Amino acid sequence: MKVGDLVKLKGFENSDPNEIPHGLICVDLGLRVYKIKWFNEEIAQRWAVKAVMSHDKLELIAAAA
Numbered sequence: 863m864k865v866g867d868l869v870k871l872k873g874f875e876n877s878d879p880n881e882i883p884h885g886l887i888c889v890d891l892g893l894r895v896y897k898i899k900w901f902n903e904e905i906a907q908r909w910a911v912k913a914v915m916s917h918d919k920l921e922l923i924a925a926a927a
Contacts, residue, residue: 863917865890866926869898871911872919883911884923896920 863869867887874882883906889897894917900906911919 863887863894863896863920863922864926867922868924868926869896869920870923871909872921881905883909894918 865887869885869887871883883900883902885898885900885906887896888899891897891914896915896917897913898911898915898920900911900913
């Protein structure tokens with residue numbers, strides 16, 4: 863993963879896509895940790911996700927060019 867990639871929180875195979883936190887990687891902090899800008903802060907707060915997330919908790923949706 864790299865800056866500009868579109869990601870979502872991992873582990874929501876059977877959930878409504880509108881209820882899954884989606885975001886954009888803004889900063890690569892090193893050691894496979896990223897700062898994420900969540901598109902819908904309300905949904906992100908519902909799932910208690912933070913702005914700084916480990917690679918293990920993210921799923922890549924689309925890679926930046």
